[in-house]
Amino acid sequence: MQKRQSEDQIFGALLGIPNVHPLSVDEDETGLRVEVETTITEAVCPQCGQPAVATGRRAVELDSAKPFRGRPFHLTWQTRGWSCQNPACATGEFFEKADWQFSAG
Numbered sequence: 769m770q771k772r773q774s775e776d777q778i779f780g781a782l783l784g785i786p787n788v789h790p791l792s793v794d795e796d797e798t799g800l801r802v803e804v805e806t807t808i809t810e811a812v813c814p815q816c817g818q819p820a821v822a823t824g825r826r827a828v829e830l831d832s833a834k835p836f837r838g839r840p841f842h843l844t845w846q847t848r849g850w851s852c853q854n855p856a857c858a859t860g861e862f863f864e865k866a867d868w869q870f871s872a873g
C-alpha cells in the first residue's frame with residue numbers, strides 16, 4: 769500500500785515547490801498564475817528564539833525561470849509576517865523565508 773499523500777504534498781510535487789498550500793490557480797494569456805502560502809503556522813524569532821505572534825501578510829511576486837507545461841509560470845507567495853514579543857529583543861517584525869528557490873528554476 770502506498771502512503772496516502774495530502775493535497776498539499778501532491779500540489780508541491782507537481783509544481784516543484786515543497787511545503788506550500790495553494791490559495792488560487794489561474795491561467796490567462798500571460799501564463800499560469802498560482803497563489804500560495806506556506807504550510808507553516810508557527811514561528812520563532814530568528815534572533816532570540818522566542819515564539820512569535822502572527823501579524824499579517826505580504827505578497828511576494830516570483831517568476832519562474834522554468835516554464836510550466838511550456839507556459840510562463842508566476843507565483844504569488846503570501847508570506848506571513850511575525851512579531852517578536854520579547855521586549856529585550858531588537859527584531860520586532862519579520863517575514864518568513866522559504867528554503868526553496870523558485871525563480872532560480
Ligand SMILES: [Zn+2]
Nearest residue numbers: 813816852857
Ligand atoms: Zn526576538
